[in-house]
Amino acid sequence: MTTSKAVAVIGGTGHLGGALARRWSQAGLAVTIGSRDGERASAAADALARETGHPVYGAANREAAAGADIVLVAVPFASQAEVLEDIRDSVQGSIVIDATVPLVPPRVMRVQLPPEGCAAQRAQSLLGDGVQVVAAFHNVAAHRLAAGEDVDCDVLVFGDKRDARARVVELAEAAGLRGIHAGALANSAAAEALTSVLIFINKHYQVDGAGVRITGNLQTG
Amino acid sequence: MTTSKAVAVIGGTGHLGGALARRWSQAGLAVTIGSRDGERASAAADALARETGHPVYGAANREAAAGADIVLVAVPFASQAEVLEDIRDSVQGSIVIDATVPLVPPRVMRVQLPPEGCAAQRAQSLLGDGVQVVAAFHNVAAHRLAAGEDVDCDVLVFGDKRDARARVVELAEAAGLRGIHAGALANSAAAEALTSVLIFINKHYQVDGAGVRITGNLQTG
Numbered sequence: 001m002t003t004s005k006a007v008a009v010i011g012g013t014g015h016l017g018g019a020l021a022r023r024w025s026q027a028g029l030a031v032t033i034g035s036r037d038g039e040r041a042s043a044a045a046d047a048l049a050r051e052t053g054h055p056v057y058g059a060a061n062r063e064a065a066a067g068a069d070i071v072l073v074a075v076p077f078a079s080q081a082e083v084l085e086d087i088r089d090s091v092q093g094s095i096v097i098d099a100t101v102p103l104v105p106p107r108v109m110r111v112q113l114p115p116e117g118c119a120a121q122r123a124q125s126l127l128g129d130g131v132q133v134v135a136a137f138h139n140v141a142a143h144r145l146a147a148g149e150d151v152d153c154d155v156l157v158f159g160d161k162r163d164a165r166a167r168v169v170e171l172a173e174a175a176g177l178r179g180i181h182a183g184a185l186a187n188s189a190a191a192e193a194l195t196s197v198l199i200f201i202n203k204h205y206q207v208d209g210a211g212v213r214i215t216g217n218l219q220t221g
Numbered sequence: 222m223t224t225s226k227a228v229a230v231i232g233g234t235g236h237l238g239g240a241l242a243r244r245w246s247q248a249g250l251a252v253t254i255g256s257r258d259g260e261r262a263s264a265a266a267d268a269l270a271r272e273t274g275h276p277v278y279g280a281a282n283r284e285a286a287a288g289a290d291i292v293l294v295a296v297p298f299a300s301q302a303e304v305l306e307d308i309r310d311s312v313q314g315s316i317v318i319d320a321t322v323p324l325v326p327p328r329v330m331r332v333q334l335p336p337e338g339c340a341a342q343r344a345q346s347l348l349g350d351g352v353q354v355v356a357a358f359h360n361v362a363a364h365r366l367a368a369g370e371d372v373d374c375d376v377l378v379f380g381d382k383r384d385a386r387a388r389v390v391e392l393a394e395a396a397g398l399r400g401i402h403a404g405a406l407a408n409s410a411a412a413e414a415l416t417s418v419l420i421f422i423n424k425h426y427q428v429d430g431a432g433v434r435i436t437g438n439l440q441t442g
Binding site: 109110111112113117118152153156180181182183184186187189190193194196197198200201202204205207208209210211212213214215216217218219220 | 330331332333334339373374377401402403405414415418419432433434438441
């Protein structure tokens with residue numbers, strides 16, 4: 001477990017970032033919430049700390065990222081490049097978990113992967129080789145995660161370095177989810193594309209939290 | 222059910238095509254096995270007919286495709302273009318189910334989608350607008366399907382026309398699998414990419430039949 005290590009959540013006042021920050025804080029991890037607006041981040045951190053009884057810090061994105069050895073970026077696709085450029089210098093040598101799903105409104109039910117192959121490869125290209133990018137958390141329904149419900153969805157974890165992937169698999173487990181080693185960073189295309197498929201399935205079958213499970217009796221965790 | 226309709230299986234002497242041909246014949250569908258080699262197709266058809274007690278036909282690909290209103294193409298990525306060009310004239314007005322997974326040996330564990338976006342879009346582009354391309358059956362482990370085992374894997378079905386998708390969802394069910402409407406043909410990128418992920422997972426976790434299930438209590442079938 002990585003409970004002694006610090007995790008920063010960039011986009012920590014958003015739906016997915018906020019839900020993961022809460023679960024990690026509940027699990028006892030030292031969490032820093034990052035937001036474009038440092039005061040908003042501090043307010044969210046204070047509220048979360050009162051709720052979980054664990055210290056939570058809040059800061060503007062760049063400062064939040066600088067203090068952590070593992071940094072989750074959970075922002076909309078349209079903000080990905082700007083946010084990553086902002087924290088680029090702060091995260092050299094760190095692991096950055098990119099959770100970006102390349103949804104292109106209004107056609108969010110249609111897979112539209114970026115020219116780089118997938119959003120995770122775009123992140124790696126923007127951050128440079130000094131950063132270990134791992135991609136994960138694309139498919140979990142944020143509102144279910146936030147509600148503290150059991151989330152019937154695996155977390156596919158992609159990255160070119162096995163050790164970095166393993167750290168993120170542990171973080172998924174700390175959030176009450178099953179993390180699965182899913183291969184190279186380029187493979188993130190699968191989970192990113194699957195999110196549009198799940199949005200379609202939610203609409204077609206009139207459900208609100210379709211997810212994905214890998215079968216085959218994997219010995220995980 | 223589409224039991225009164227004819228299904229042709231191009232690549233019907235291969236692993237996936239052969240396994241689906243067997244299951245469809247067992248379900249009472251009129252199956253035609255297509256192969257590059259018409260005599261080989263006929264021999265496979267005779268053997269299957271003896272096994273299932275239902276009539277099975279065999280012919281060279283083009284001829285097999287001409288006699289059916291729904292045609293499954295289950296061939297390796299490297300043969301996709303040549304096979305589709307061969308049957309192009311025979312399938313105008315029909316539904317073609319493309320099961321092609323764009324694996325690029327030797328790196329089959331790495332997602333490498335084609336420039337068209339996915340193999341299914343490539344199929345549509347090769348066959349033209351007179352053909353309704355539906356993509357499906359990318360993720361099922363052919364050896365489990367062939368062995369007659371329960372296959373713990375959903376069939377994600379992609380296509381731009383809902384009625385054509387519904388026909389393929391029924392064919393998945395006739396093969397003992399759960400078919401799921403998964404959106405536009407472009408969304409096939411998700412399932413195609415997932416196959417490389419599943420191959421990685423099989424290796425990493427040392428299992429031999431990892432699959433995928435959609436959660437969320439869908440009311441299917």
